[in-house]
Amino acid sequence: xxxxxxxxxxxxxxxxxxxxxxxxxxxxxxxxxxxxxxxxxxxxxxxxxxxxxxxxxxxxxxxxxxxxxxxxxxxxxxxxxxxxxxxxxxxxxxxxxxxxxxxxxxxxxxxxxxxxxxxxxxxxxxxxxxxxxxxxxxxxxxxxxxxxxxxxxxxxxxxxxxxxxxxxxxxxxxxxxxxxxxxxxxxxxxxxxxxxxxxxxxxxxxxxxxxxxxxxxxxxxxxxxxxxxxxxxxxxxxxxxxxxxxxxxxxxxxxxxxxxxxxxxxxxxxxxxxxxxxxxxxxxxxxxxxxxxxxx
Numbered sequence: 486x487x488x489x490x491x492x493x494x495x496x497x498x499x500x501x502x503x504x505x506x507x508x509x510x511x512x513x514x515x516x517x518x519x520x521x522x523x524x525x526x527x528x529x530x531x532x533x534x535x536x537x538x539x540x541x542x543x544x545x546x547x548x549x550x551x552x553x554x555x556x557x558x559x560x561x562x563x564x565x566x567x568x569x570x571x572x573x574x575x576x577x578x579x580x581x582x583x584x585x586x587x588x589x590x591x592x593x594x595x596x597x598x599x600x601x602x603x604x605x606x607x608x609x610x611x612x613x614x615x616x617x618x619x620x621x622x623x624x625x626x627x628x629x630x631x632x633x634x635x636x637x638x639x640x641x642x643x644x645x646x647x648x649x650x651x652x653x654x655x656x657x658x659x660x661x662x663x664x665x666x667x668x669x670x671x672x673x674x675x676x677x678x679x680x681x682x683x684x685x686x687x688x689x690x691x692x693x694x695x696x697x698x699x700x701x702x703x704x705x706x707x708x709x710x711x712x713x714x715x716x717x718x719x720x721x722x723x724x725x726x727x728x729x730x731x732x733x734x735x736x737x738x739x740x741x742x743x744x745x746x747x748x749x750x751x752x753x754x755x756x757x758x759x760x761x762x763x764x765x766x767x768x769x770x771x772x773x774x775x776x777x778x779x780x781x
């Protein structure tokens with residue numbers, strides 16, 4: 486079993502670290518936020534007093550951080566991970582961040598002689614707790630081979646997307662599809678309500694027809710058809726609207742930088758900006774159906 490440091494013990498990092506611990510690995514965690522540390526301690530995770538202590542002697546270090554600026558700071562600033570870890574430590578960043586920062590941190594890690602992966606995940610808090618995440622991994626094949634047995638403790642699917650940064654590229658493309666499809670499904674249910682078609686009837690038809698998609702069959706945005714969806718819990722978040730907006734903005738920025746034409750992705754970002762501006766940042770992203778109903 487491996488010695489693992491885990492930096493970033495929020496809603497995703499905490500259950501991911503717990504899965505590694507349950508798989509028999511020796512895990513030491515750290516988070517700068519006191520509430521996150523308290524929650525991690527309550528979950529039975531061994532904690533270090535600071536980041537350096539968390540990663541000392543680790544064979545691998547995982548990070549799960551809020552944004553690109555945090556990743557750059559944790560890895561590259563004075564006293565950061567690139568100074569704190571041993572030369573043979575595998576670095577795995579599971580944050581969802583912009584492509585430019587991901588590749589820049591890869592470059593600095595490589596210049597220091599470190600093996601690094603960008604490995605953002607899909608599956609939300611539920612997937613992290615169940616160990617069923619999908620990892621989208623960027624980096625060289627040797628580093629992927631080293632990291633795969635560890636990621637397998639936290640996820641069901643581990644996909645090598647290519648070189649440095651390609652994990653982030655895959656994640657932003659996936660979540661652009663997710664955001665657009667959730668809006669489309671929500672619009673369909675809103676239209677059905679207005680023209681007198683029962684929601685369950687619409688679900689039964691579309692779930693077996695050409696409009697079938699994950700946003701419908703696994704995460705239906707209206708109460709009833711999918712009992713496990715947040716719609717049945719007053720849209721208590723599994724994946725917040727703020728996080729969806731973050732990912733859509735990352736995709737929009739990458740599209741602008743690369744010259745890709747993504748009008749639906751850009752419009753989805755604008756709709757989630759409106760939804761979050763209405764005070765729904767902490768609600769589940771599927772709750773956008775409520776805004777669409779009101780806009781009608």
